Amino acid sequence: MNQIDAMERLVNQFSCLPGVGKKTAQRYAYFLLTMPENDVKDFADAIVQAKQQIHYCKVCGNFTDRDICSICAKPNKAPIICVVKEPKDVTALEKVRDFSGSYHVLHGVINPLENKGPNDINIRSLLTRINEEHIEEVIVATNPDVEGEATAQYIANLLKPLGVKVSRIAQGISMGSELEYTDAITLSKALSSRTEM
Secondary structure (H helix, E strand, O other), rough: OOOOHHHHHHHHHHHHHOOOOOOHHHHHHHHHHOOHHHHHHHHHHHHHHHHHOOOOOOOOOOEEEOOOOOOOOOOOOOOOOEEEOOOOHHHHHOOOOOOOOOOEOOOOEEEHHHEHHHHHOOOOOHHHHHHHHOOOEEEOOOOOOOHHHHHHHHHHHHHHHHHHEEEOOOOOOOOOOOOOOOOOHHHHHHHHEEOOO
16 A cells, blocks of 8 residues: 555544545644654554444443443432434533433434334333333433424334423423534523423
8 A cells, every 4th residue: 555545544534524525634643644653552542442342331321431431320319311313412412411320322213214213222121121121200301493493303202201300401402403413501591491201
């Protein structure tokens, strides 16, 4: 492989990252090439190590390097589960710091256009957790878009017969936006102003 091919390959790899266009990928590639070799090796090792060691928490589905994530391992949690689409949403909601329950990561939402139904996301284990952990309330905090709303309604319809309170985060978050990009104050208000479904 010649130098030009190696550079193109590096730029292409950076271009695979979400939100990284060709120009940004080139900037990253040039920056990486100016770094000391030991720093580049540390960077590459960190990526490989993260990929090898990080997996889903066996309770909630969040990312962790242990069997159970640090949130699930906390004692004296409130009997509330906040349901989110992706692990990055847990990170966004944890910035709020006034939620004392636990989380449940769906790893997607119901989306017929992508052939994703209820059996393709992490709903079944939510039902198990509600019974085993004596959960009193489930807050559905999926993104306020069509797929997020459809998933929220499906979960509400599924849980209502179990006698569990099901609520939805307030709509201070604009339609079509994503939780990970929402500021902590807006998220805090959305959680505290949640409405029962």
